[in-house]
Amino acid sequence: MGFPGLFVTATDTDVGKTTVAVAIVGALRRQGWRVGVYKPVASGISGADAAAGDARRLWEAAGRPLTPQAVCPQAFAAPIAPSASARAEGRTVDEQLLVTGLSVWRESSDVVVVEGAGGLFSPLGDTLLNCDLARELGLPLVVVDAARLGMIGRTLATMRAARAEGLRVAAVVLSQVAAPQGGADPAGDDLIARDGAAEIAARLPGVPVAILGHAQPAETPAIDWSAASGAAQQAG
Numbered sequence: 001m002g003f004p005g006l007f008v009t010a011t012d013t014d015v016g017k018t019t020v021a022v023a024i025v026g027a028l029r030r031q032g033w034r035v036g037v038y039k040p041v042a043s044g045i046s047g048a049d050a051a052a053g054d055a056r057r058l059w060e061a062a063g064r065p066l067t068p069q070a071v072c073p074q075a076f077a078a079p080i081a082p083s084a085s086a087r088a089e090g091r092t093v094d095e096q097l098l099v100t101g102l103s104v105w106r107e108s109s110d111v112v113v114v115e116g117a118g119g120l121f122s123p124l125g126d127t128l129l130n131c132d133l134a135r136e137l138g139l140p141l142v143v144v145d146a147a148r149l150g151m152i153g154r155t156l157a158t159m160r161a162a163r164a165e166g167l168r169v170a171a172v173v174l175s176q177v178a179a180p181q182g183g184a185d186p187a188g189d190d191l192i193a194r195d196g197a198a199e200i201a202a203r204l205p206g207v208p209v210a211i212l213g214h215a216q217p218a219e220t221p222a223i224d225w226s227a228a229s230g231a232a233q234q235a236g
Helices: 017-030 053-061 082-088 095-100 103-108 130-137 151-164 186-203 225-229 231-235
Strands: 005-010 035-038 111-115 141-146 169-175 209-212
Touching: 005 017, 005 130, 005 225, 017 035, 017 053, 017 111, 017 141, 017 169, 017 209, 017 225, 035 053, 035 103, 053 111, 095 130, 111 225, 141 151, 151 169, 151 186, 169 186, 169 225, 186 209, 225 231
Parallel strands: 005 111, 005 141, 035 111, 141 169, 169 209
Antiparallel strands: none
């Protein structure tokens, strides 16, 4: 068995991936694990502010271990794919560092939570996609999608693609990323999320499917994250 951990990825960008990752980190810490957090690369943020944004949220959730720079060793300013953002600065993403940057967390943690950038097949460097990095790191996936119309097709397509790449999916989380707009019925949004989760679960036997509600960002999707990450098995 490899080092315990999870690679949090998504069907797309802006579907609640960081919020889900933070919830998972909190759940693992409450179970007594020392949790390492790693955001291999980020864009839309300057190098001087690399410790802000999503990386900062992960670091805070983990109890501020090591340094924010260890969470996100590479950051680029333009809010586009990291490889393109790096080129805009006359730089390149260090693909070797994407992999080796996790080492410091494996040395100081019981379990690691890695958050990718964008969707599962979004580019990280000139050659490496998120799916490639997950494979290099040897971590199972948590697939995140927004709990809104279209979630079934997006999630199932990502699942099939992940499996075709030889990746194991440990769980699916549907995130209610936005509060209901004025006049909208919250119960209707909840019904859409529940029905979507049930349909996805029926088509993915053996894969836990959970919902993370907008009003409960600090709560944990009802999944045994110690087991999903392999931490429980490693300890046993």
